[in-house]
Amino acid sequence: MKTEQKVHHFSSGIKLESGAGLDSFNLIVETYGELNSGKSNAVLVCHAFSGSHHAAGSASTDKKAGWWHELIGPDKAIDTNKYFVVAPNNLGSCFGSTGPTSHCEKTDDYYGKDFPDISVLDWVNSQEMLQKKLGINAWACVLGGSLGGMQALQWAITFPDKVKKAGIIAAAAKASSQNIALNEVARESIRKDINFYEGDYLKKGLFPKSGLKAARMLAHITYLSEDSMNDRFGRKMQDSDSKVGETVDYQVENYLQYKGEKFSEEFDANSYILMTKAMDSFDPAKKFNNKLDEALKNIKAKLLIVGFKTDWLFPVDRSKEIQLAAMKANIASSYLELDGVQGHDSFLFRTERYENNIKTFLGS
Amino acid sequence: MKTEQKVHHFSSGIKLESGAGLDSFNLIVETYGELNSGKSNAVLVCHAFSGSHHAAGSASTDKKAGWWHELIGPDKAIDTNKYFVVAPNNLGSCFGSTGPTSHCEKTDDYYGKDFPDISVLDWVNSQEMLQKKLGINAWACVLGGSLGGMQALQWAITFPDKVKKAGIIAAAAKASSQNIALNEVARESIRKDINFYEGDYLKKGLFPKSGLKAARMLAHITYLSEDSMNDRFGRKMQDSDSKVGETVDYQVENYLQYKGEKFSEEFDANSYILMTKAMDSFDPAKKFNNKLDEALKNIKAKLLIVGFKTDWLFPVDRSKEIQLAAMKANIASSYLELDGVQGHDSFLFRTERYENNIKTFLGS
Numbered sequence: 001m002k003t004e005q006k007v008h009h010f011s012s013g014i015k016l017e018s019g020a021g022l023d024s025f026n027l028i029v030e031t032y033g034e035l036n037s038g039k040s041n042a043v044l045v046c047h048a049f050s051g052s053h054h055a056a057g058s059a060s061t062d063k064k065a066g067w068w069h070e071l072i073g074p075d076k077a078i079d080t081n082k083y084f085v086v087a088p089n090n091l092g093s094c095f096g097s098t099g100p101t102s103h104c105e106k107t108d109d110y111y112g113k114d115f116p117d118i119s120v121l122d123w124v125n126s127q128e129m130l131q132k133k134l135g136i137n138a139w140a141c142v143l144g145g146s147l148g149g150m151q152a153l154q155w156a157i158t159f160p161d162k163v164k165k166a167g168i169i170a171a172a173a174k175a176s177s178q179n180i181a182l183n184e185v186a187r188e189s190i191r192k193d194i195n196f197y198e199g200d201y202l203k204k205g206l207f208p209k210s211g212l213k214a215a216r217m218l219a220h221i222t223y224l225s226e227d228s229m230n231d232r233f234g235r236k237m238q239d240s241d242s243k244v245g246e247t248v249d250y251q252v253e254n255y256l257q258y259k260g261e262k263f264s265e266e267f268d269a270n271s272y273i274l275m276t277k278a279m280d281s282f283d284p285a286k287k288f289n290n291k292l293d294e295a296l297k298n299i300k301a302k303l304l305i306v307g308f309k310t311d312w313l314f315p316v317d318r319s320k321e322i323q324l325a326a327m328k329a330n331i332a333s334s335y336l337e338l339d340g341v342q343g344h345d346s347f348l349f350r351t352e353r354y355e356n357n358i359k360t361f362l363g364s
Numbered sequence: 365m366k367t368e369q370k371v372h373h374f375s376s377g378i379k380l381e382s383g384a385g386l387d388s389f390n391l392i393v394e395t396y397g398e399l400n401s402g403k404s405n406a407v408l409v410c411h412a413f414s415g416s417h418h419a420a421g422s423a424s425t426d427k428k429a430g431w432w433h434e435l436i437g438p439d440k441a442i443d444t445n446k447y448f449v450v451a452p453n454n455l456g457s458c459f460g461s462t463g464p465t466s467h468c469e470k471t472d473d474y475y476g477k478d479f480p481d482i483s484v485l486d487w488v489n490s491q492e493m494l495q496k497k498l499g500i501n502a503w504a505c506v507l508g509g510s511l512g513g514m515q516a517l518q519w520a521i522t523f524p525d526k527v528k529k530a531g532i533i534a535a536a537a538k539a540s541s542q543n544i545a546l547n548e549v550a551r552e553s554i555r556k557d558i559n560f561y562e563g564d565y566l567k568k569g570l571f572p573k574s575g576l577k578a579a580r581m582l583a584h585i586t587y588l589s590e591d592s593m594n595d596r597f598g599r600k601m602q603d604s605d606s607k608v609g610e611t612v613d614y615q616v617e618n619y620l621q622y623k624g625e626k627f628s629e630e631f632d633a634n635s636y637i638l639m640t641k642a643m644d645s646f647d648p649a650k651k652f653n654n655k656l657d658e659a660l661k662n663i664k665a666k667l668l669i670v671g672f673k674t675d676w677l678f679p680v681d682r683s684k685e686i687q688l689a690a691m692k693a694n695i696a697s698s699y700l701e702l703d704g705v706q707g708h709d710s711f712l713f714r715t716e717r718y719e720n721n722i723k724t725f726l727g728s
Contacts, residue, residue: 177593177616178585184617185581188624191611192574194558210556217549218582221542226679229541235647247555250644252541253548260552280614283599312676315590 001073001080003057005030007096010129014091020116023105027130028096029088032056032072033080035134042136043083043362044127044163045072046144046151048347049219049275050267052095055087056080068145070350077350077358083140091126092118092274100270101202111270113199118274120147120282124154131162141362142301143167145347146314147275150282153322157284160300167361169306170340170347172318173292173325174283179313182222183276186215190269199270208269213260215272220259225310225343285325292325299326303333304361306354308340308347334361365437365444367421369394371460374493378455384480387469391494392460393452396420396436397444399498406500407447407726408491408527409436410508410515412711413583413639414631416459419451420444432509434714441714441722447504455490456482456638464634465566475634477563482638484511484646488518495526505726506665507531509711510678511639514646517686521648524664531725533670534704534711536682537656537689538647543677546586547640550579554633563634572633577624579636584623589674589707649689656689663690667697668725670718672704672711698725 006029013023030053035042045055045068056072059065071077072085089097092115100115107114131139142155142163149171156166175183193211195201201208221229233252244257288294303326307319316337326333336357340346370393377387394417399406409419409432420436423429435441436449453461456479464479471478495503506519506527513535520530536543557575559565565572585593597616608621652658667690671683680701690697700721704710 174599176590177597177599177614178588178590180599180614181581181585181593181616181620184614184620185578185585187611188578188581188621189553192557192578214549214552214556214578217545217552221545221549224542226540226542229545233541235538235541235544247551249641250541250544250548252545256545256548257552277613 001032001056002034003030003032005053008130008133010126010133014122014126014129016116016122017119018117022098022116025091025098025126026096026102027088027091027098027126028053029086029130030054030056030066031087032085033083035084035136039136040138040140041083042134042139043078043085044131044139044142044155045078045085045087046123046127046142046148047087047090048144048146048148049279050263051148052093053087053089053097054095056085067348070348071355071358077355078143078362079359083362086130086134088127088130090118090123090275092271092278094268094271099268100199100274101268110202112202113270115270115274118278120150120154120278121158123151123278124158127151127155128159128162137162139163141165141167143169143358144171145169146171146344147279150279154282154284156299156301156303157295160298163301165304165361166301167304167306167358168319168322170308170311170314170319170344171322172314173285173322175280176318180280182218183280186218187273187276189214189218190272193269196269199273201269209264212264212267212269212272216263216267217256217260220256222313223343223345225312225341227310228342292321293328296325296329296331299329299331302361302364303331304336304357305333306336306338306347306357308338308344310340310342311344311346313344365396365420366398367394367396369417372494372497374490374497378486378490378493380480380486381483382481386462386480389455389462389490390460390466391452391455391462391490392417393450393494394418394420394430395451396449397447399448399500403500404502405447405504406498407442407449408495408503408506408519409442409449409451410487410491410506410512411451411454412508412510412512413643414627415512416457417451417453417461418459420449431712434712435719435722441719442507442726443723447726450494450498452491452494454482454487454639456635456642458632458635463632464563464638465632474566476566477634479634479638482642484514484518484642485522487515487642488522491515491519492523492526501526503527505529505531507533507722508535509533510535510708511643514643518646518648520663520665520667521659524662527665529668529725530665531668531670531722532683532686534672534675534678534683534708535686536678537649537686539644540682544644546582547644550582551637551640553578553582554636557633560633563637565633571628573628576628576631576633576636580627580631581620581624584620586677587707587709589676589705591674592706656685657692660689660693660695663693663695666725666728667695668700668721669697670700670702670711670721672702672708674704674706675708675710677708
């Protein structure tokens with residue numbers, strides 16, 4: 001699989017939904033496969049909250065597996081023999097695209113807390129600038145799970161002529177009150193970390209790691225299903241030899257402690273806040289009197305909406321809501337409900353039915 | 365309603381399940397109604413995680429309403445014209461019974477982090493000492509919701525001759541992996557508060573308020589249902605005039621911030637850790653090869669098991685598990701499933717069906 005990584009610079013900057021803007025910005029992008037001569041085989045994949053441009057490729061000694069490597073690759077659901085897969089890291093994230101950890105020319109310092117608010121629409125607008133730069137008139141498909149699914153939906157709404165298909169997976173047309181509440185607890189943990197300094201930690205050379213860790217531990221629970229946690233950890237006690245800390249009794253505690261700790265070494269606290277706020281504020285129906293079908297009525301792309309029965313972060317009812325609105329708006333849309341034993345995280349893992357449905361959708 | 369509050373001192377101390385012990389301890393207790401001459405009308409109510417001995421009575425200018433005031437009182441579900449209701453505060457809590465904030469005679473200091481681990485069985489054992497002290501041979505009923513329901517179940521198992529009926533409401537026979545995980549995130553927030561000092565904060569005159577606040581915000585979400593949050597808060601924005609802080613956008617954020625802050629002023633961090641650990645470790649079937657029906661087989665009390673459909677902390681399947689085990693063990697047991705619009709917290713609120721069923725159960 002031909003794999004390339006490139007940082008694209010946009011010197012014209014971007015005007016953001018909030019009214020603020022960036023004078024210039026970078027998007028780091030990985031691509032898989034090759035663009036055909038008609039430039040008609042490009043598939044944009046949008047990452048979820050903590051994802052990155054590294055979407056495909058197996059793990060190696062010096063690199064983690066891509067977050068969607070079970071789905072992207074030769075002969076896989078998103079077949080890189082056929083498609084040119086484009087995976088950018090989102091604006092405001094912390095893996096190479098411009099975000100709070102980037103250098104701001106104006107202030108000659110980290111952006112930090114002064115990085116402007118970002119919305120799902122801003123991401124889509126920046127991705128459209130990337131699309132232009134790549135000379136692609138229309139994506140064969142835009143696909144994403146979770147927050148990535150929100151971007152896929154926004155793409156279909158905002159650029160009806162620039163996307164042929166959109167796969168909206170394990171997503172929702174808006175965050176629920178509970179979603180916002182859970183994000184707020186995570187943000188609260190980060191903000192109250194003694195090293196947060198109201199977002200100015202980088203300027204002091206500090207990192208609010210313990211707040212980030214608690215935030216991730218909580219988020220991680222929401223990505224799994226109760227059953228999958230019971231199957232995997234149940235009430236099993238952790239061996240004292242392999243405990244990450246004295247306070248740990250159960251395996252599930254050890255696992256969360258470990259995962260949280262690792263995440264806190266990789267992610268940026270301001271990006272965490274910014275990206276959860278983007279998720280909270282996503283609500284394309286808002287401008288249409290809360291009528292989602294009105295928001296969807298100009299869509300030309302074919303939609304595939306996928307929900308997982310064990311997902312309690314964005315339960316299947318949220319997916320059905322999109323499907324029902326699409327039907328009301330006379331949009332070509334299919335709805336697929338999968339068992340998905342891993343809860344919300346199911347969108348990351350291959351199953352035969354999941355793979356076949358995405359293949360069929362892309363090939364249709 | 366005759367209401368009395370009393371601190372009972374137990375100078376003989378208590379041996380705890382962990383092997384540790386307390387040389388002496390206090391239980392603060394509120395009682396409602398009057399004990400009859402045969403001492404046969406006493407009902408023990410066991411509080412949930414953050415409850416107290418103040419179980420009944422309406423709110424007044426200087427006092428909050430009792431946590432179960434919708435159910436306890438004259439002509440209410442637990443009718444104080446008929447029953448003498450006994451409501452102790454649990455050992456290890458922080459509202460007047462001996463706990464981490466109490467003075468330890470041996471060290472002449474706060475117990476703090478040195479307060480021993482407490483289990484649900486320890487609570488029941490301490491309540492049985494209270495029962496003796498009150499001269500009551502058998503409770504007409506032991507009732508509790510959530511962690512209180514766990515105590516009611518343990519009562520029926522441990523003292524088959526000392527409890528006639530047990531009402532196990534919105535509870536489970538053991539914490540799930542997800543329950544433990546959520547508790548661990550809360551504990552992590554508390555432990556990492558800069559003022560926690562590994563549990564020794566009181567000796568320094570400090571309080572890990574921000575950790576407690578985040579812990580409570582999270583717990584609060586688990587007490588509500590997604591639907592009840594959507595109905596109450598939805599995606600409504602908070603008025604800027606009434607925001608508790610600059611970072612708040614949505615009403616649900618404001619509400620959680622407010623509730624968390626208030627809780628952090630009232631609760632003790634070591635008690636939080638201790639009581640969640642007690643919940644995590646509750647598992648009466650463990651000694652019986654994980655066969656719950658074996659654990660229940662000596663029960664003589666009639667059981668009423670109540671689950672609420674919107675409860676996702678202890679979903680109805682956990683209640684059904686107890687009912688099925690009781691049936692297998694040939695215990696007289698009824699199972700009641702209620703809609704309960706408030707999620708897990710539904711056990712706190714009166715509905716006609718809930719009230720009637722408890723009345724019928726107590727009167728049967």
